[in-house]
Amino acid sequence: MRAFRSAIGSLPWLVLTVSRFANADCECGYSVNKTSDAHFGLFTELQENDFLHHKGDNVTKFGWRPQEFNVSKGDSTNPYGKDFELHNLELNPLKDAQSWSGESENGGDAGLKLWVRGDHSHGYVSSAELASVRSDVLYGSVRVGMKLGQTGTCGAFFYFFNNSQEIDMEFLSREFNNSQGAVNLVLQSPETAITHDAVNSSTYHVQHLDFRPDRGFHEYRFDWTPNRVAFFIDGEFVYDMTENIPSVGGHLQMNHWSNGNPLWSGGPPNEDTPMTISYVKAYFNSSETAPHETYKERCPTLDPAKVCQIPDQSKAPNGNDAKTYFFSQDGPGKTPGQETFTLTSKASNSLAPSLPLSISVIVALFGWALL
Structure with a gap:
């Protein structure tokens, strides 16, 4: 792992001219526009989930492992403990597998629901958490379509290795007013792992939103690259951080919980409330050796024409805009060597990315560290 991180840090930036970029398959990976139209990072791995159409009662087969544990309330600042339980996870797909909006099988919003329960008479608030099966996510572009809970909860989507290597996007429903909301952006550090006070650290930022996150889905x-974490809302860059950047492979996680702490989660709610996930899209590099060997087999020599650009979601994914692009739905050439999951019964995807026939980009060759 140390050799991998050192190689990552020493990689040069390479100027490339890409021809017929839009029509290529993706043997050599995926690139993402960061904050400038001219800069791209190269990622070799992919995981995509379309929870508007995933069926069943086993989220692990879709690449996510339920977390079951409890946390005592600790001191008087937390009126309740937290109890993360399997039954609080619900796959609730659309009734019509051919559509991208409409009625869900179990009522309410379609998607993966993480419930916080209203009955906390036993001293714990029943909550939900998931972690990606893959624990080797090291740098990447990670997107989630999400609608938050409505009262007295904390909903979060994050990368996690340990309490000092963590990237958080956390939503507190108590911070939502009549028409606006906020998201707490946090990079944890060795200092915050000791003090448990990220709010007063240099890598904590409250990003105010011009919408309420509990009234619709947003991306x-x-x-995440070695020197920077940039945050986006509905495809628009909003903030970045350059300190305390995580440098080891870990999990992606999401949770929805409350312990009644008035300084954070608030609540707890007096009725069951869900946080709903419509999709997760993760394009990343691996901290393990085996995926790099697989990558070398499909891309022995870097061919920029076989690097696919990840399209941005520039609108809130609601209604007619809920249909978003998935490489996994665009044929096996778009996901060579990748473990993919069933999206819908449709074989085509009309939202394929397009680019001019020739475009100059700067590619960070993170994926080539062990080649």
Whole structure:
């Protein structure tokens, strides 16, 4: 792992001219526009989930492992403990597998629901958490379509290795007013792991939003590279951080919880309330050796024409805009060597990315560290 991180840090930036970029398959990976139209990072791995159409009662087969544990309330600042339970996870797809909006099988919003329960008479608030099966996510562009809970909860989507290597996007429903909301952006550090006080650190930022996150789906995204984490809302860059950047492979996680702490989660709610996920899209590099060997087999020599650009979600994914692009739905050439999951019964995807026939980009060759 140390050799991998050192190689990552020493990689040069390479100027490339890409021809017929839009029509290429993706043997050599995926690139993402960061904050400038001229700069791209190269990522070799992919995981996509379309929870508007995932069926069943086993989220692990879709690449996510339920977390079951409890946390005592600790001191008097937390009126309740937290109890993360399997039954609070619900796959609730659309009734019509051919559509991208409409009625869901179990009522309410379609998607993966993480419930916080209203009955906390036993001293714990029943909550939900998931972690990606893959624990080797090291740098990447990660996006989630999400609608938050409505009262007295904390909903979060984040990368996690340990308490000092963590990238958080956390939503507190108590911070939502009549028409606006906020998201707490945090990079944890060795100092915050000791003090448990990220709010007063240099890598904490409250990003105010001109909408309420509990009244519709929006895309929340972070692009993580060795020297920077950039945050986006509905495809628009909003903030970045350059300190305390995580440098080891870990999990992606999401949770929805409350312990009644008035300084953070607030609540707890007096009725069951869900946080709903419509999709997750993760394009990343691996901290493990085996994926790099697989990558070398499909891309022995870097061919920029076989690097696919990840399209941005420039609108809130609601209604007619809920249909978003998935490489996994665009044929096996778009996901060579990748483990993919069933999206819908449709074989085509009309939202394929397009670019001019020739475009100059700067590619960070993170994926080539162990080649």
